[in-house]
Amino acid sequence: xxxxxxxxxxxxxxxxxxxxxxxxxxxxxxxxxxxxxxxxxxxxxxxxxxxxxxxxxxxxxxxxxxxxxxxxxxxxxxxxxxxxxxxxxxxxxxxxxxxxxxxxxxxxxxxxxxxxxxxxxxxxxxxxxxxxxxxxxxxxxxxxxxxxxxxxxxxxxxxxxxxxxxxxxxxxxxxxxxxxxxxxxxxxxxxxxxxxxxxxxxxx
Ligand SMILES: CSCCC(=O)C(=O)COP(=O)(O)O
Ligand SMILES: [Zn+2]
Numbered sequence: 749x750x751x752x753x754x755x756x757x758x759x760x761x762x763x764x765x766x767x768x769x770x771x772x773x774x775x776x777x778x779x780x781x782x783x784x785x786x787x788x789x790x791x792x793x794x795x796x797x798x799x800x801x802x803x804x805x806x807x808x809x810x811x812x813x814x815x816x817x818x819x820x821x822x823x824x825x826x827x828x829x830x831x832x833x834x835x836x837x838x839x840x841x842x843x844x845x846x847x848x849x850x851x852x853x854x855x856x857x858x859x860x861x862x863x864x865x866x867x868x869x870x871x872x873x874x875x876x877x878x879x880x881x882x883x884x885x886x887x888x889x890x891x892x893x894x895x896x897x898x899x900x901x902x903x904x905x906x907x908x909x910x911x912x913x914x915x916x917x918x919x920x921x922x923x924x925x926x927x928x929x930x931x932x933x934x935x936x937x938x939x940x941x942x943x944x945x946x947x948x949x950x951x952x
Pocket of ligand 1: 775794796824826
């Protein structure tokens with residue numbers, strides 16, 4: 749195993765353990781990927797518990813179309829949602845998908861989540877103030893991942909400043925230039941979803 753591959757596996761394993769400790773990757777939900785080079789991605793294999801990933805069985809390499817480069821290993825069922833991000837941006841280094849309670853419940857009630865007025869919005873690149881709005885779109889869930897990927901791609905084309913999105917009744921996708929950046933974005937969005945949810949309760 750190359751040094752880069754081993755380092756990225758370790759980073760994604762640690763991210764999974766952290767997310768599991770927070771209850772954001774229940775059962776075998778969620779999937780993670782990272783860029784190995786211009787044409788090659790590392791992604792979790794389908795059906796793994798993301799809090800208990802292991803370097804060997806837990807991951808495989810795929811090309812930019814999501815085709816497995818490691819015979820006998822099956823990539824995440826949602827590989828298409830990861831690959832669209834790497835095809836869009838050569839600087840994209842990591843895509844993380846989680847299934848927290850807050851992300852799931854909010855996605856069942858909201859058409860979009862507009863995060864406004866929170867200092868933690870500054871966790872995202874280019875955000876210098878709490879005064880703007882971070883708009884998190886909610887897409888209908890679908891088992892047709894290529895169709896869902898096309899819908900997300902069209903949204904991102906029109907709204908390139910988007911930092912993450914929700915899939916209804918399903919979970920969160922966010923990303924970054926490195927595993928650490930993407931992990932920070934998951935943590936920031938989960939904090940913001942918790943604040944948003946509690947505010948909704950107070951405002952009732
Ligand atoms: C048990 S959760 C259903 C599948 C899912 O939404 C998910 O994130 C995990 O799928 P994968 O194929 O990546 O294990
Ligand atoms: Zn999922």
